[in-house]
Amino acid sequence: MEQVLEVKGLKTYFYTEDGVAKSVDGVDFSLAKGKTLGIVGESGCGKSVTSLSVMRLVAEPVGRIVAGEIRFGGDNLLDKTEKEMRGIRGNRISMIFQEPMxxxxxxxxxxxxxxxxxxxxxxxxxxxxxxxxxxxxxxxxxxxxxxxxxxxxxx
Ligand SMILES: Nc1ncnc2c1ncn2[C@@H]1O[C@H](COP(=O)(O)OP(=O)(O)OP(=O)(O)O)[C@@H](O)[C@H]1O
Ligand SMILES: [Mg+2]
Incomplete structure (x- = not known):
């Protein structure tokens, strides 16, 4: 089955004054065409940071994607320029953010x-x-x- 999104070995860390927060530390998942994937877990386990990483919206320089691949339509989104990402965001991948306020x-x-x-x-x-x-x-x-x-x- 064709995979639309494949996340492999994703690591997203936050470099804070109090040390490194390894918010996402080696996450793998894939999403097949036409399927729906839910990611569940306790508060703070890294669901939002995982999603923000896919969108390439992790707040740099404190937050950084330090390892992994995000395969989307044959490309690795981690190799895209910001300009290329702006063409993908809101067109091919969108995020509905928590906290409407x-x-x-x-x-x-x-x-x-x-x-x-x-x-x-x-x-x-x-x-x-x-x-x-x-x-x-x-x-x-x-x-x-x-x-x-x-x-x-x-x-
Ligand atoms: N900007 C940041 N700086 C430091 N740590 C952060 C930052 N953003 C997120 N984190 C930490 O990353 C971890 C994962 O957070 P995330 O928001 O992804 O959790 P979540 O699974 O979406 O939780 P919830 O169910 O409450 O939405 C948490 O420990 C959080 O404190
Ligand atoms: Mg969240």
Missing amino acids: TSLNPVFTVGNQIGEVLKLHQGMTTAEATKRSIEMLRLVGIPLPEKECMNIRIN
């Missing part, structure tokens, strides 16, 4: 924040991003997305 801005509508991703990662215009955001909100069953999620007046 810190990852979403309550001042903006959710439609606006979905649209921002489309503008940044897919180069859409504001009008295109608005249209697509409404479509996606409708797909997940939000009634009247223009009104509820975009602050667009409808009659």
